[in-house]
Amino acid sequence: MIKVTLNGSNGKMGRVLSKVIHESNEFELVTGISRSISSLNTYSSFDELSEASDVIIDFSHPTQLLPMLNYCKKHHVPVVIATTGYSDEELRIIHEAGAYIPVFYSPNMSLGVNLLLELVSKATVVLEDQFDIEIIERHHNKKIDAPSGTALLIANTINRLLENQKSLVYSRQDKKVARDPSEIGIMCLRGGTIVGEHEVVYIGNDEIIEIKHTALSKEIFAYGALRAAKFIIKQNPGYYGMKDMLKE
Ligand SMILES: NC(=O)C1=CN([C@@H]2O[C@H](COP(=O)(O)OP(=O)(O)OC[C@H]3O[C@@H](n4cnc5c(N)ncnc54)[C@H](OP(=O)(O)O)[C@@H]3O)[C@@H](O)[C@H]2O)C=CC1
Numbered sequence: 001m002i003k004v005t006l007n008g009s010n011g012k013m014g015r016v017l018s019k020v021i022h023e024s025n026e027f028e029l030v031t032g033i034s035r036s037i038s039s040l041n042t043y044s045s046f047d048e049l050s051e052a053s054d055v056i057i058d059f060s061h062p063t064q065l066l067p068m069l070n071y072c073k074k075h076h077v078p079v080v081i082a083t084t085g086y087s088d089e090e091l092r093i094i095h096e097a098g099a100y101i102p103v104f105y106s107p108n109m110s111l112g113v114n115l116l117l118e119l120v121s122k123a124t125v126v127l128e129d130q131f132d133i134e135i136i137e138r139h140h141n142k143k144i145d146a147p148s149g150t151a152l153l154i155a156n157t158i159n160r161l162l163e164n165q166k167s168l169v170y171s172r173q174d175k176k177v178a179r180d181p182s183e184i185g186i187m188c189l190r191g192g193t194i195v196g197e198h199e200v201v202y203i204g205n206d207e208i209i210e211i212k213h214t215a216l217s218k219e220i221f222a223y224g225a226l227r228a229a230k231f232i233i234k235q236n237p238g239y240y241g242m243k244d245m246l247k248e
């Protein structure tokens with residue numbers, strides 16, 4: 001059995017992942033970290049954690065990053081990070097932690113979004129600068145961060161392919177000029193219980209191409225995180241993502 005510590009165990013994803021782990025015969029949930037203690041083996045911080053585990057899976061909040069990485073480095077525990085809303089500096093810290101421990105990071109653990117990234121890469125290369133590109137993401141009304149980590153990943157993937165010539169635009173409210181071709185617009189909708197939708201729209205003269213992924217359950221992210229956990233516990237220290245895992 002692979003022993004898991006779950007950071008954010010009492011959050012929405014934490015509760016879904018706990019259920020998926022309890023139903024599995026490969027994983028055992030040994031401890032959880034949550035500010036609101038929900039059971040005997042839940043702790044409110046990494047300082048209190050005594051039980052050893054094979055991997056930490058993190059669906060929490062950026063404020064948890066440094067205590068979690070310090071714990072992982074001190075105890076040599078591999079980590080799967082699924083939290084979003086990190087600053088560029090925090091993303092750099094995640095990357096650098098790979099020098100000490102195996103680190104897996106992905107703002108979207110679903111298989112579908114990773115296929116969407118490949119389709120978007122192909123469309124971007126074929127269409128180059130001939131189409132305007134806009135991204136629309138839709139999420140539930142409890143989501144804290146905007147744009148979603150996935151929307152930023154998509155935008156940055158497109159921008160890299162276009163030699164970083166694009167700038168990301170989140171609002172046109174104060175602009176008094178027409179859309180600049182160098183923009184990638186990102187629109188965020190929040191409402192109800194939408195699990196997560198990401199749509200990339202290529203808008204040309206008289207034609208539109210839309211590439212869209214819709215998550216219909218939070219379980220898909222939980223299954224992806226467990227697959228990442230199985231992958232990361234076999235790796236040497238380093239920084240890994242979905243592409244590395246899907247290559248296996
Ligand atoms: N990579 C992926 O595939 C996916 C990533 N996510 C990301 O995972 C993260 C968690 O999502 P979700 O479970 O929906 O969120 P929730 O708000 O439901 O849960 C957040 C968890 O983080 C804990 N937490 C610790 N510090 C803070 C803080 N300062 N503010 C708020 N929460 C804190 C909460 O503790 P407490 O229980 O005490 O409130 C809770 O356990 C988000 O960043 C989300 O974007 C979500 C789905 C898929």
Ligand SMILES: O=C(O)C1=N[C@H](C(=O)O)C[C@H](O)C1
Binds near residue numbers: 150151
């Ligand atoms: O907060 C969520 O719920 C989700 N967050 C991730 C993101 O920010 O991209 C992934 C997924 O869309 C669900």
